[in-house]
Amino acid sequence: MSQTNPVMEFLLTRRSRPAAALKAPAPEGAELDLLLTAASRVPDHGALVPWRFLILENAARLRLAGLIRERGPELGIDPAKIEKSAKSWENAPLIVGVVSAPVPSEKAPELEQVLTAGAVCTSLVNAALSSGWGAAWITGWAAFDRVFMEQGLGLQAQEKIAGFVHLGSCETPPSERARPDLSALITRVVQ
DSSP, X not given: OOSOOHHHHHHHXXXXXXXXXXXXXXXXXXXXXXXXXXXXXXXXXXXXXXXXXXXXXXXXHHHHXXXXXXXXXXXXXXXXXXXXXXXXXHHOSEEEEXXXXXXXXXXXXXXXXXXXXXHHHHHHHHHHHHTTOEEEEEOOGGGGOHHIIIIIXXXXXXXXXXXXXXXXXXXXXXXXXXXOXXXXXXXXXXX
């Protein structure tokens, strides 16, 4: 099977769009539901569904940008980094938070469940890009701040942010970037 099919061609050439280049409109309604449905088609040992989505619309994004400006200095974050992060929240047409929500399981260890939530982020980005939308998976320092997670987003103590997927329209073609040298990443175990 050496012929490249359209799906493989997409995967070999896909590039996230710069979050700063995303503009309105963003997917909504049935179109957003379709992207989230595609994002949910990931390996999930035990069918535990150890993730959930937060749809962060305009008022929420603006409130969270304010919380970033409040929390950043308290955490000693560089002011330029704070402002860049807050602006990305203010300017994004739509942000989908993917929450890693592991559940007790004898079948699937917590790490496997966390990796599943990461796979949801990748699948959401790829679903959006393949549908003609711009998308970027971003975390940033706020994704690791418990105050931001719990007070700002309403996460429970056992939940974490797997990623924030910024979605919108994008006319800016992505620039290519250096890719890893595959031969340096492979170790063949033969015995």
